[in-house]
Amino acid sequence: MPIAEIDGIETRYEVMGDGPPLLMYSPGGFDARIEKWSDLGVYKRIRLLDHLPQHFRCILFDRRENGQSGGRVEVVTWQHFVRQGAGLLDHLGVDKAHIMGGCMGCCPVSAFGVALPERTLSMVHFWPVGGPNYRISGHQRFARHLAYAEENGMQGVVDLARSHDKNFSADPRCGPWAQPIRNSEAFASAYAAMDLSRYLLTVNAMYRGLIDRDTSPGAEPEQLMQLDIPSLIVPGADNFHSTSAARYMQECLQGSEYWDIPADDLTEQNAPTRLIDFLKSAD
Template identity: 80%
Template sequence: MPMTKIDGIDTRYEVTGQGPALLMFSPGGFDARIEKWTDLGVYKRIKLLDHLPKHFTCITFDRRENGQSGGRVEVVTWTDFVRQGAGLLDHLGIDKAHLMGGCMGCCPVAAFGATLPERTLSMVHYWPVGGANYRISGHQRFARHLAFVEENGLQAVVDLVRSHDKNFSGDPRGGPWGQPIRNSDAFARDYAALDPKRYLLTVTAMYRGLIDRDTAPGAEPEELMSVDIPSLVVPGNDQFHATSAARYLHECLTGSEYWDKPTDEQTEANAPQRVLDFLTAL
């Protein structure tokens, strides 16, 4: 798959299909790779990429710090993910696009619509993350990483993540930069040489900004209420994708559509068509 550099960070991407542009922010939490659209949970079941490229130019990519994309140790915010998505559109010569997010990918979609509404044709939020359990578990994951760093140092993080292939969710001790450490010897050396005290402050500020509420993160409610962007919200219903988070987005996005379909009834027979019905009606 092709690579390009956006904001100084390598980005792996793929373009499939023909038609209006659909920029797709991958699901998978801190393992947001292109492949998650086809091999993760509900997305494996509903097979969106077997259907959407027949009508749209689908642009998928590894979110920064994930998959084969690169990363940078800094206070990463939702705006940084927006910058990556917008930079990819620039690279492809696309001014405006429909946006779709799955799982944690819904957060940068919300942020993209709030900050770049002039480039956003519509938004699809499929199983947005959120809820009290999501916030609590997310904070616990970062706390485990910070404790490991305090006790063992940053070289130990490098050694740990290179000893297995688990992502941040599978082994929180490895932290959010585990994949770039695996991808690049230079990144791993620079990471191990960072000042531990500054690193702890950076990570603390990062997770407090990314996971800052008991509902769907990504943009302030006042920002979402101020945009006039056609939107579709499809709810999940588990401890990481609380239905309340989907209802929150539906409330904040004036005029949005809400597909009130139980999660176990969302199938390949109806889910891709529901998304297509929304997108093609615009």
């Protein structure tokens, strides 16, 4: 798949289909790869990529620090993911696009709409992450990494990350830069040489900014309430995709469409059709 350099970081991407552009922020938490649209949970069941590219130019990518995309050790915020998506649109010569996210990918969609409403044709939030269990588990994941790094040092994190292929969600000890460590010898060497105390401060600031509330993160409610962007919300119903988070998005996004369907009732027959109808109505 092609690679684009965006904000100084390599981004692996793929374009499928033709029609109005649809930028798709991958699901999968801290393993947000293109493939997750096809092989993860509900997305595997509803097979969106068998249908959406028949109507839209689907722009898929590995989120930075995930898959084959690169990374950079810094206080990563939702705005960094906005810059990645917008930079990919620039690379492809796309001025405006529909913006869709699944799972944790919904957070940068919210941030994108707030930062760049003039480039956002519509927003789709499919199973937005959120809820107290999501916040607690996210903080625990980062805490496990911080404890491991403090005890074993930066080289210890590199050695652990390279001892297996588990992502940050599967083995939190490896941290959010595990995949770039595996992808690049230069990145791994620079990472191992970092000052541990400064690194710990960076990671603390990062997770407190990314996972900062008991509902869906990404943008402030006061910012979302000012948007006039057609929006569709498809609720989840588990510990990481709480229905309360989806209802929060409905409350914040004035005039949004809330598809009140039980998660188990989503199928290949109804989900792609519902999304296609909404996106076409928002053109």
